[in-house]
Amino acid sequence: MVKPSMSLRSFAFYAGLLALAGMVLCSCAPRERRGDLSLRAQQIHAGILTVDTHADTPMLLLRDDWSIAERHEPDKGAGSSNIDLPRMVEGGLDAEFFAVFVGQGPCRPEYYAKAKERALLVLSAIHRMCAENPSLVELATSPEDAYRLERAGKRAAFIGMENGYPIGLELSLLKEYYEKGVRYVTLCHSADNQICDSSTDRKNPEDNGLSAFGRDVVAECNRMGIMIDVSHASPNSFYDIIKQSRTPVIASHSNVRAICDHPRNLTDDQLKALAENGGVIQLSLVSDFIRESPSHPEREEALAALRKKYGDWGEIKDEKLREEVRREMREIYERFPSEKASLDDFIEHIDYVAKLIGVDHVGIGTDFDGGGGIDGCRDASEVPNITFGLLRRGYGEDDIRKIWGANLMRVFTKVIQVAGKS
DSSP: OOOGGGGGSOHHHHHHHHHHHHHHSOTTSOHHHHHHHHHHHHHHHHHSOOEEEEEOTHHHHTOTTOOTTSOOOTTSSTTOOSOOHHHHHHTTOOEEEEEEEOOOOOSSHHHHHHHHHHHHHHHHHHHHHHHHOTTTEEEOOSHHHHHHHHHHTOEEEEEEEEOSGGGTTOTHHHHHHHHTTEEEEEOOOSSOOSSBOBTTOOSOOOOOOBOHHHHHHHHHHHHHTOEEEOTTBOHHHHHHHHHHOSSOOEEEEEOBTTTSOOTTSBOHHHHHHHHHHTOEEEEOOOHHHHSOOOOOHHHHHHHHHHHHHHOOGGGOOOHHHHHHHHHHHHHHHHHSOOOOOBHHHHHHHHHHHHHHHOGGGEEEOOOBTTTBOBBTBOSGGGTHHHHHHHHHTTOOHHHHHIIIIIHHHHHHHHHHHHHHHO
16 A cells, blocks of 8 residues: 555656666567556555665765755766765665765874864764754664654654764763764774774785783774774674674675675675674665776776875865865776676675575665765665566565665664663
């Protein structure tokens, strides 16, 4: 049954769904079958809660000349993006976890202070987005908020903190971030930090896993009701976190190592451990994590020169300079493009996880505006393609509902329940 709130969906959303069906469905299928399937996908997508657990759009919110209330297009130069409110409505994307990303710097007190300052700046930008667009979006902090806002025809803005670096060595900061809306913490990013080791830190090949302070962070997250995110964590860190946590954990934007051999992806053993923990892997739309791409020496050389020119991206605080770096990086990828993964490639990851550990442990975390975007799902307006693709692969409505948000909300609810028992 289509919920009453569905009348608030835009006409563009429905028209887009029908148009997208033609691109996704097999051209050899009978015309009647294509029409039936497209209509069914439209009904399913409109009638379920759709949740994306990771987008880096807040980096754009910090710009004075960029408004999330206006439509932007991906891959169109400065100001382009994968997410804005008009395209969330058009694509029927109900809830988004906006990432408070802070790049990794030295683990010293003065740098922790700078990281906290940066995190608070991004948090303020997310709150300002909601305050400036009250009829379109509202800050959400619980599963109940997501369902309530969906019924009201509004977008739910959740907050995740990508990298525990801004916690420094002060556990009390977790409470401060929680009170400002943070509901999951990705414990590390691309380099080792004070909490745990990263899967991609090339400077220190030794994997020391979760630190003593990291164990305290995990315990405090459990106590506060903050979901723990193992994306970016090293293998030893991953298993230490699973062992330490009293609640299910999430991987907010990761993929399958058996399909694409990237250190950011999870192995079969990790996926099985995640399922035993009751957690969920939210699969990303980053091409390099979906399928292995041929090496591109010229592009790698250009990117290395860019890093040498500007230094550590995470240390750049000036927004104009950050935009210049983004502009030059876009130019590099335009000069040396690589073929993006396809929607079918992405759904292969969903199939793999569902067959290995069950459909109850898979969801979607696009990593839009942080590298996510594939052929067939470039931005928020095209997320209905995923629903079409799942339906075409034989997934039923209940499974599609789980993948699009119910699995994540189950974990979220359990985390809150455990915190209530502390």
